Amino acid sequence: MSAETLAALQGVERVPGSLKPDAILVADDVTRHFGGMTAVDVKHLEIQRGTITALIGPNGAGKTTLFNLLTGFDKPNSGTWSFEGRPLAGVPAAKVSRSGMVRTFQLTKALSRMTVMENMRLGATEQPGENLARALVPPIWRPREREITAQAEELLDRFRLLDKKDDFAGSLSGGQRKLLEMARALMSKPTMVMLDEPMAGVNPALTQSLLSHIQALRDQGTTVLFVEHDMHMVRHISDWVAVMAEGRLVAEGPPSTVMTDPAVVDAYLGAHHDTDLGDDSVLSDEVATRLEAEVAAEDEQAERAARLEEKP
Amino acid sequence: MDWERILTLVAGELFAPTTAAYALAAIGLNIHFGLTGLLNFGQAGFMLLGAYGFAVSTIAGYPIWLAVLVAVACSVIFALILGIPTLKLRGDYLAIVTIAAAEIVRIVGRSTALTDVTGASSGLRGDSYKATFQALSPLGDGSTALGPFSYSNSSSNSWWLRIVGWLLVALACVLVWRLLRSPWGRVLKGIREDEDAVRSLGKNVYSYKMQALVLGGVIGSIAGIIYVLPRAVQPDSMGRPMTFWVWTILLLGGAATVFGPVIGSMVFWAVLMLIKTVMREVVPSTVLRAEQIEQFGWIIVGVTLMLLVIFRPQGMLGDKKELAINVR
Amino acid sequence: MRRATSMDRSPLTRATVLAALAAMLGLVLATVGPGGTAAAQTVACAPDSGTACITGTLRTSAGQPAVGVALEVAGPGGEQQVTSGPDGRWSLPVTEAGQYTVTLDEATLPAGETLRDPANNPRTVTVSLGGVAAALFPLGTPTGPAAPSGGATGDGDAPPPATGGEPGLDNTVPGTASGGGVNWDRVAQQASAGLVFGTLLALASVGLSLIFGTTGLSNFAHGEQVSLGGILAYVFTQLVGLPLLVSGAIAVALAAASGYLQDAAIWGPLRKRRVGMTQQLIVTIGLAVTLQYVFQFFFGAGSLRIVRSNPETVALGPILITQQSLISLGIAAAALGGVSYFLVATRVGRATRAVSDNPALAAASGIGVDGIVRMVWTIGAGLAGLGGVLMGLYLNATAWNMGSTLLLLMFAAVTLGGLGTAFGALAGSIVIGLVVELSNLVIPSDMRYAGALVILILVLLFRPQGILGRAERVG
Structure with a gap:
């Protein structure tokens, strides 16, 4: 984590909807209903420029729906949001992308x-x-x-x-497809990338490579917002964490402290009693690198087998 | 059995104007379905509109270039009307809307209310609109025999029409070939695979689909002109079955390939002719009446379509790895 | 020239159904004029022991020779073309006996001329060696005043099936008299006709909708299930000679069985192979084409009357309606009521709706999705068969393409009601029925199906989820 971004976030209040010194994305009163259910109801959300922000929450918290709304893939029932000061509500997905905010998908769309x-x-x-x-x-x-x-x-x-x-x-293997999708998103040199569960379905050992790519992006000045279930990853790389539950933003803060926020514990315990809130030591860099090498070898083998299958 | 005659008939099919017309229509459909994944089940509607546009404006005294322009304009407008409501919806909506819209064109065209314009269900006689096209022929009157094939030089089912028809097919092939290998074609291919992915990369998917629908429709309308030049404009002969034959031709040759539609059309008509003429020779008329042989031919086409789609969706020329027949 | 013999029998169908309906409704009816005598027999080729002649003379409606008209003759002796001479005469020698199809290329008729009886083109003549066979094509205004548009024509070059168009149904005007001003009696009459038509249509649409709901498949061959019902009823009443009620029941049972077998033989295996929906959709089109021509192959392209007697008419206030229609309405209502009860009140019915809502979830909660789908196919095909029988009675005739003509109306109804909801399909069908019949009051009756299809497009434009459907979550 660079000192600068860390410093910028130091003074930020650790409450949901807190104001950021240099917000690249600002959303207000965004709601989305499906039938009688309220999937998203976010009063205020700001994303700090040049940071890696994680959006977490139990299943059904509305994270992906919020992603869809912000990137123009779904239409909200109400709400406004702006990206780099330009209003984006009602702007079609393709135009959102062209304005510099590119997303990936939970189920890879290679x-x-x-x-x-x-x-x-x-x-x-x-x-x-x-x-x-x-x-x-x-x-x-x-x-x-x-x-x-x-x-x-x-x-x-x-x-x-x-x-x-x-x-x-x-x-390609599942992990390689995730990599490809991310690389493809970077082709347009976006100012902000939105990654929807970049680790989902990825062989755990390949995560390290993905993580370092995401960090490298941040270090080059790209803002990253990602949705993730995997708490290890969240603690490992994010500068800031926003927590959603039942469509609302319930907590914000740096990864080290947000997990202990009573609202977050409530949110998770309400949904999953057995969710492990993560432990850094499990994924030391050394272990991860070794595993990665193993997986690369495995992938190569699998691919060779696949090629053989295709031949006849 | 008179093999010489049969083979002559079959070989004649390979370069008949109708074969060229169907090849063109299938090339148009290939832009819709093969390149973009649009389920257009109204290609006959585009053809019929093109035919009407050309014939009606020629009868009204327009020069040929203007008449062709009218035909093209009709298909552009038709594509816009079809595309605006449906291209944002799921694929099978487009299928239902296009098939319905083609029917509307046919029903309105054959309605007695429009007898003065379209000739209602009896259609427009070929003589009433062929003259301008024939006048362009440099071949003059009379007829020419090349080997076993003898056709008139310029009138109706002529050498002139064959030349123009197949030149247009060649032109359309070059166009598709160019587009397939261009960044534009790459975007279409992406849309065929997963339009949300393409959208997330900043491409205006709706606009691309509309361009594809219009372009394929325009080629369809020109196919319609070629189709009616050796005959009459008959709304009832350009209904749903025609669309289905175009689909069979495309899937037979191979969707998303350059020459698939052309090979498909040639094989389709030649084999159909072969089956029918051989059956006429072999099966006594006491067993099967002439029209039953005809129907038998179409049954074979139907079964072929089913088997093709299930067992060889990439057709004769396609690459299974590259063809995504499934559109969501 | 291609496919000369192909020349469709559809005009024939059209004219016949038309005539049947006209008679039934006591509308205007003139006879379909007999062949006419415009052409005199001439012998230009000389028949001998090894040769026969097919010949004719063409005269314009004014009695002048029609010159330069192209004809094609196809039959056991091969295909030949000929053009009428300066005296309007033509003749062709053939060297084999048998049936020949003579097709007149209408495109080559002199300006302003049409066939008096387009249904007679192409016509078939029987030739014996040493003889002369005449094939006459009288020119003039097409006959059949009941529907001025009725003069459907064949085109010598057209692929036949295409011409196969929509015979009976494009032209028929069941229960209606078109033309004339709008008054309340007429509105009532049309509305009642619309109600009957819509209810019968619902029988077919509900199955289409259930199949779409449970499998996601837009079944373009569903129309053929309707035709099948009508044709089977025809077979058992007319060819086997059973009473209508019995043969109707057998027809519905066989139609249902065909649905079961179809799913077992085609759709089930395709689902297992994970063949995509688009591919399956195209397979349904192939199946539709195949079945249509199988029907034509065995039963011809003409209309088939399930019962020969003309039905009695009863007057209900200002409305004239046939007894048959009333009984059909009752049966259809009972069948639809039964299906509704089944869907709402029985375990299996609820399971069906659950599969329709979310197949994956239903499967996860222990519902045998495959069994449900098989049953839906059976019920759907059975209902369509019943619809075919009743529709065949209502229209007074059935034909190989009755179902395919109705198919788009079914799709319109299903879309209108919300794809995949059975009750939506029911409501949609009634609306479509009313629209079709009531639109007669303002637009020419031969365009009334177009009105329903325009509605289909408008619905997709403004409310793609249909009247009863809910907006879906996207993405």
Whole structure:
């Protein structure tokens, strides 16, 4: 955690809806009902620029729905929110993305019948060839395509997917798909990424690699908001934690103290009596790195087997 | 059995104007379904509108380029009307709406209320709108025989129509080939796979789907013009079954491929002709009447469609790994 | 030239159903004029022991020779084309005996000319060697005043099925007299017709909706289940000679069995293979095409009258309605009531609705989803069969494509009511029935189905969840 961001959050009140010194995303009175049920009812939420903020809460707390609302994938019953000072309520998902706030999904949406490279290229912006008329004249879009490809190769290299760039995304392992989806989201050089359960379904040993990617993002100045169930991960990397329960924001604070907030304990105990609230020591970096190496080997084997299967 | 005659008939099908028209229609559908994953079950509606647009405006005295433009404009408007309410909804809504809209076009076209314009159910006679197209022919009058194939040079079911029809097919193939390999095509492919993912990457999915619907529809309307040039505009011959044959052709050849629709159309018509002519030769008319042989042919088409979709959804040319037939 | 013989029998169907209906309703009816004598027989080819001639003369309605009209003759001796000469005559030698189909390419008729009896194109002639067979195509205004639009035509080049269009039903105007001004009696008459039509439609739609609800499949072959019911009733009354009630019951039972078998043979295995919904949807289209032509293959493209007698009419205040319609209405209402009771009040019915709501959840709570789906297919097909029998009686005839004509109306009804809700389908069907019949008052009757389809599109535009449906959670 960089000293700067830490300092910025030091003076922030540890109450739900607290004001941040430099908020990139500000939401007010966002509600969403399904039938008679209130899925989301958030009075006020601010996300500090340049930090990793975790959004946690028991199942059904409305985290993913809030994500959907903020990114334009669902329409709220009421509410306003702004991103970098621009109001975003009612703005379609694609435009939200173009304004610099890119999301990933809980169930990975790697486009499995396209190659890894094509997936990456699709994430890029300002490709004139995506216009129907200009698509017919390759000289117009080829230069940009080369730039995009170079950028994609760099990202893939960073995410250790470069040697798979010509494989179909469907042939990747679950963890690799998560990585690909994140890398693809970064192709547009977003100012803020919203990750919906980046660890869900990922082999635990691969998490370390994902975590370091997320931290690297923050260190480069990108704001990260992520939804997560895995408390280990939350404690490990987040600078700030917002807790939701039954659609409302019930607590906020740094990860070290928020878990002890009575509202959070209530929220979890109300829903899951047996949830382990996390322990840093379980996932020391050493252990994680070793496990990661093992998983990489496993993945390679699995892939080789899959290739053999496909051959006939 | 007169194999020479049968083979001539079958080979004639391979490059008949109707085969070209169906190939074009299937190329249009390929842009909808193969590239974008749109379930358009109203391709015959686009064709019929194109045919009406061309024929009615030609009869009204418009020059051919304007008549073609009218046909294209009709299909663009039709695509917009269909797309605006449905492209934001689930895929099967589009299927139901397109099939219904194509029926509406047919029902309205054959209504007595429009007898003066569309000729109601008897349609528009070919002679009334063929002249401008024939006048463009550089081949002159008379007929030419090439090997066993003898057709008139310019009129009706002519060499001229074959040349124009297949040139258009070639042009459409080049277009699809270009688009498939462009960033635009990449976005469509992404939409076919998972439109939410594409949306999350900042692409206006609705606009892309609309572009695909319009483009495929325009190609469909031109197919409609080619289809009616050797015959008449008959609303009842351009109904739902026509759409289904176009689908069969596309799935037979292979959706999301460049040449799939063309190969599909050729194989479809040639095999159908082969089956029917051989049956006519072999099966005595006491066992099967002529129309029963015809019906038998269509039964085979129906069964083929089912088997294709279940067992070989990628068709003759497609790559199973690349074809996503499932749209949500 | 392709598929000459293909030439559809649909015009025939159309004209026949039309005539039947016209008679039944005591509407305007003129006879379908007999062939006419515009053409005189001429012999241009000389028949001998090895040759026969097919010949004819074409004259315009004004009696002038019709020149340059293209005809195609297909049969055991192959396919040949011919064009009428300056005197309007044409003839073709053939060297094999048998049945020949003669198709006139209407596109080549002189300006302003139409076939007087389009249903007669193509026509079949029987040829014996050494003889002359005449194939006459009188020109003039199409006959059949009951529906001026009735002159459906075939086009020599058209693929037949296409022409197969929607015979009977595009043109028939059951229980209605179109034209004339709007008055309350007419409104009442149309509304009652709409109610009957809607109720019968509901029989078919409810099954479609249940199947969609439990499996997610838009079954485009559901119309063929309706046709099947009607055709089976025809088979058992007319070909076997059983009383209507018995044959109707057998038809419904067989239709239900066909649903069971269909799910066992096709849809169940496809679900097991995890074949996607879009693929399955296209399979239903293939099945629909197959069944339509199987029906045509065995029963021809003409209309099939389940009963030959003309039904008695009763007057209820200003409304004229046939006894048959009243009884049909009763049976349909009873069947729909039974299904409703089943869905609401029985364990299995509730389980069905649970599967419809959320199959995964239902399966998790111990409901045998496969069994439920199998049962839904059986009930759905049975109801559609019943709908087919009653609709066939109501329209006074059934045909190979009765169901496919109704299919879009069913979809309109189901969409209107909210996809997948059985009661929505019921309500939607009644609305669609009323719309179809009442729209007759303001738009030409041959466009009334279009009105229902426009409603379908409008519903999708403004309330895609239907009248009774709830907005779904997206994403």
